[in-house]
Amino acid sequence: MTVTSLxxxxxxxxxVLWLVDGLDMTVRVSLAVAVASTLLGFLLAxxxxxxxxxxxLLVATYVALFRNTPLLVQxxxxxFGLPGLLSDDAMLWLNSPHVLxxxxxxxxxxxxxxxxxxxxxxxxxxxxxxxxxxxxxxGVPDHQRLSxxxxxxxPWPIFRYVVLPQALRIALPPLLGQYMNIVKNSSLAMAxxxxxxxxxxxxxxxxxFKTFQAFAIATLFYILVIAxxxxxxxxxxxxxxxxxxxxxxxx
Amino acid sequence: MLGLAAAGESxxxxxxxxxxxxxxxxxxxxxxxxxxxxxxGGAALTLVLSVVSSVAAGALGLLLGIALALATGNVHxxxxxxxxxxxxxxxxxLIFWTYFLLPVALGIDVPGLLSVACALSLxxxxxxxxxxYAGIAGIRRAQWDAGLALGLSRVQVLRYIILPxxxxxxxxxxINQWVSLIKDSSLAYIVGVPELSFVAAQVNSxxxxxxxxIFLFVGAIYFVICSALDVLASLVSRRLA
Numbered sequence: 001m002t003v004t005s006l007x008x009x010x011x012x013x014x015x016v017l018w019l020v021d022g023l024d025m026t027v028r029v030s031l032a033v034a035v036a037s038t039l040l041g042f043l044l045a046x047x048x049x050x051x052x053x054x055x056x057l058l059v060a061t062y063v064a065l066f067r068n069t070p071l072l073v074q075x076x077x078x079x080f081g082l083p084g085l086l087s088d089d090a091m092l093w094l095n096s097p098h099v100l101x102x103x104x105x106x107x108x109x110x111x112x113x114x115x116x117x118x119x120x121x122x123x124x125x126x127x128x129x130x131x132x133x134x135x136x137x138x139g140v141p142d143h144q145r146l147s148x149x150x151x152x153x154x155p156w157p158i159f160r161y162v163v164l165p166q167a168l169r170i171a172l173p174p175l176l177g178q179y180m181n182i183v184k185n186s187s188l189a190m191a192x193x194x195x196x197x198x199x200x201x202x203x204x205x206x207x208x209f210k211t212f213q214a215f216a217i218a219t220l221f222y223i224l225v226i227a228x229x230x231x232x233x234x235x236x237x238x239x240x241x242x243x244x245x246x247x248x249x250x251x
Numbered sequence: 252m253l254g255l256a257a258a259g260e261s262x263x264x265x266x267x268x269x270x271x272x273x274x275x276x277x278x279x280x281x282x283x284x285x286x287x288x289x290x291x292g293g294a295a296l297t298l299v300l301s302v303v304s305s306v307a308a309g310a311l312g313l314l315l316g317i318a319l320a321l322a323t324g325n326v327h328x329x330x331x332x333x334x335x336x337x338x339x340x341x342x343x344x345l346i347f348w349t350y351f352l353l354p355v356a357l358g359i360d361v362p363g364l365l366s367v368a369c370a371l372s373l374x375x376x377x378x379x380x381x382x383x384y385a386g387i388a389g390i391r392r393a394q395w396d397a398g399l400a401l402g403l404s405r406v407q408v409l410r411y412i413i414l415p416x417x418x419x420x421x422x423x424x425x426i427n428q429w430v431s432l433i434k435d436s437s438l439a440y441i442v443g444v445p446e447l448s449f450v451a452a453q454v455n456s457x458x459x460x461x462x463x464x465i466f467l468f469v470g471a472i473y474f475v476i477c478s479a480l481d482v483l484a485s486l487v488s489r490r491l492a
Contacts, residue, residue: 064474064478065474067477068430068434068473068474068477068478068481069434069470069473069474069477070433070434070435070437070448070470070473071434071437072437072438072440072448073437073448073451073466073469073470073473074466074470076448076451076452076455076462076466077462077463077466077467077470080455080462080463080466081462081463081466081467084462084463085463180339183341184339184340184341184342185341187341187342187343187344188341188343188438190343190441191440191441198341198343198344198347201344201347202347205347205351211351211352211355212352215344215347215348215351215352218344219340219344219348222339222340222341222344223336223339223340226339227339
């Protein structure tokens with residue numbers, strides 16, 4: 001490889017399209033993982049603060065186990081280990097195509113790699129999301145709940161209308177950070193053969209030997225996705241400030 | 252069927268339970284690779300890689316954090332942008348950059364281990380820079396004013412008054428970053444550096460029978476190392492608090 005091939009002519013359209021397909025997979029998997037880990041994380045955070053000792057301990061153990069081992073090893077475990085732990089029938093079902101019909105839209109059945117990547121990333125990311133949501137719930141001062149109680153509100157409305165909105169406001173910025181991590185971590189799924197953006201960049205690189213172009217475009221795509229999430233966060237923060245100013249004026 | 256099954260057992264038996272004999276047979280290889288006959292590998296290489304990257308990341312983070320604190324205006328904005336770049340791209344992508352492009356750019360052969368250490372240090376440094384900057388910014392303005400009033404220069408105030416106080420607060424972040432780097436060092440697998448994850452995948456593809464056992468055990472090694480550091484970090488932050 002010489003320096004001329006480093007900055008040589010641009011990539012052919014065909015290869016750029018490979019990268020775009022990779023980006024598409026990265027975004028899809030990340031979205032699925034973000035939604036799943038937020039829902040699961042929310043549920044586990046509630047269990048974590050439930051006050052039932054066994055439940056609290058179980059959630060804490062889950063969080064410690066999944067946070068303190070590398071995602072790559074977890075993905076390998078699911079990818080290579082899961083088929084041995086499932087029955088043959090279940091594996092056959094997972095590997096054969098099914099048609100999902102959601103509201104008249106037919107979705108094609110994802111590959112085993114895609115399923116395992118989504119599962120593995122969700123299990124890993126949930127361990128982080130739980131802690132962010134729990135921190136958010138803990139960040140709501142106790143007097144908020146007590147004052148609502150004094151007003152005669154019932155436990156569920158207190159949680160739903162007093163505690164939850166404030167907790168989500170505290171948890172949103174760190175949650176967005178976790179969503180960025182999910183996008184970045186999805187690159188590890190290439191190790192189990194998921195054709196996402198990093199995998200595609202390696203493919204283009206070994207096909208064309210245009211190392212610089214292949215990695216530069218892939219890197220730009222990642223930055224683009226992260227920038228979109230960052231922009232969402234900035235917009236939200238700006239709205240919050242505007243709201244606070246408006247409240248200040250009326251008070 | 253837990254554990255003590257004979258090594259030469261037929262593969263079918265593994266389905267009834269876990270077979271951890273396979274771990275015992277491959278334990279030295281998982282822990283230190285082909286060492287001392289061959290190069291160091293396995294968990295030992297993971298530790299070496301993470302320590303080297305942590306030290307380099309710590310130095311880089313300290314330097315960049317101080318630069319962030321001292322720089323103003325456009326230089327500050329530029330620094331934030333560059334650090335943001337390193338924080339926005341996946342570690343894996345950065346490893347590709349250093350592994351495939353460093354040799355081309357420098358015209359020399361860069362061993363995989365060095366390129367991975369480079370990538371990990373850059374990422375770790377970018378994250379730590381913000382922690383260092385926050386630590387410096389967390390020291391009250393009055394401390395600066397007092398130092399300057401005594402006739403010290405900005406650098407002297409930083410060196411003798413601000414840093415000794417803020418470094419204590421930052422110690423837990425440095426240890427936490429070390430934990431991240433231990434986990435991230437598993438990505439060296441992608442470019443064939445024989446650290447713990449790589450040798451685990453190697454053992455797995457050689458046997459192809461007991462993947463669950465192998466990756467559970469390897470996960471346990473990582474877990475012990477990372478949890479120990481985690482406990483250390485919380486002890487340190489409690490003592491300093």
